[in-house]
Amino acid sequence: MKGKVVGDILVIKRDVEDPETLLEIPGVKRVVKLGRIRGLKREPEVDVIVGEGTETIHKENHCLFKLDVSRIMWSKGNTTERKRIASIVQKGETVVDLFAGIGYFSIPIAVHSPVEKIYSVEINPTAHGYLCQNIELNKVSDIIQPLFGDCRDLAPRGVADRVLMGYIGNTHHYLDVALEALNDDGGVIHYHESVPDKLKFIRPVERIKEAADGHDVEILNRRVIKKYSPGVYHVVVDALVK
Numbered sequence: 001m002k003g004k005v006v007g008d009i010l011v012i013k014r015d016v017e018d019p020e021t022l023l024e025i026p027g028v029k030r031v032v033k034l035g036r037i038r039g040l041k042r043e044p045e046v047d048v049i050v051g052e053g054t055e056t057i058h059k060e061n062h063c064l065f066k067l068d069v070s071r072i073m074w075s076k077g078n079t080t081e082r083k084r085i086a087s088i089v090q091k092g093e094t095v096v097d098l099f100a101g102i103g104y105f106s107i108p109i110a111v112h113s114p115v116e117k118i119y120s121v122e123i124n125p126t127a128h129g130y131l132c133q134n135i136e137l138n139k140v141s142d143i144i145q146p147l148f149g150d151c152r153d154l155a156p157r158g159v160a161d162r163v164l165m166g167y168i169g170n171t172h173h174y175l176d177v178a179l180e181a182l183n184d185d186g187g188v189i190h191y192h193e194s195v196p197d198k199l200k201f202i203r204p205v206e207r208i209k210e211a212a213d214g215h216d217v218e219i220l221n222r223r224v225i226k227k228y229s230p231g232v233y234h235v236v237v238d239a240l241v242k
């Protein structure tokens with residue numbers, strides 16, 4: 001059976017003959033069929049096939065993520081990255097999460113690392129609403145400050161030891177915001193991009209260096225997060241900018 005389990009919901013992409021049998025899968029209480037993803041907000045079309053409702057709480061790495069599968073994407077392919085980032089944040093750091101979503105990175109960092117403060121910016125009201133609920137659910141309201149709006153307007157400047165750019169699209173248009181968010185001693189930018197195979201790691205590094213004009217850039221790490229589309233990869237580059 002092709003599909004992914006998000007909380008207690010099995011999300012499938014194709015019709016199945018006897019969907020009730022899917023409830024035999026451990027943890028599955030509801031089944032929804034995901035259609036095309038439409039519009040600027042990239043909200044999926046969803047049919048509820050078994051059970052009622054599309055809101056659930058997904059558990060991953062001892063963190064709770066409340067979301068509505070009809071309005072918010074959950075990417076299993078980003079699990080390793082969520083764990084990796086939470087494991088490298090050092091004691092006392094200030095983190096700025098420019099594209100926070102429902103707290104995909106902010107929540108695991110707050111739960112698992114010795115971080116001091118996280119500013120989590122999100123422009124989509126639905127995602128921001130779940131971010132606020134997830135901060136409460138995970139009891140990290142003393143650590144995470146949610147900010148609702150465009151990161152270009154709202155991201156705090158001159159404070160960050162680490163900036164997360166977990167968004168693919170025109171991420172490079174926000175490199176100036178990330179650089180301004182870093183404190184005077186500099187810090188690490190986790191820069192995400194969707195990039196054709198041949199340019200994997202070449203173009204992202206070039207873009208970071210170009211934006212950091214005049215600053216030292218040391219590439220600490222680069223990794224493929226997942227295949228995005230045929231011949232295109234979602235990659236992340238960790239760059240220390242001084």
Ligand SMILES: C[S@@+](CC[C@H](N)C(=O)[O-])C[C@H]1O[C@@H](n2cnc3c(N)ncnc32)[C@H](O)[C@@H]1O
Binds near residue numbers: 149168
């Ligand atoms: C697909 S999510 C990714 C979340 C998470 N960082 C990850 O990589 O798993 C990207 C989020 O960035 C938000 N976003 C896009 N442009 C933004 C902007 N200019 N300012 C703040 N948030 C933005 C979107 O609404 C979306 O929730």
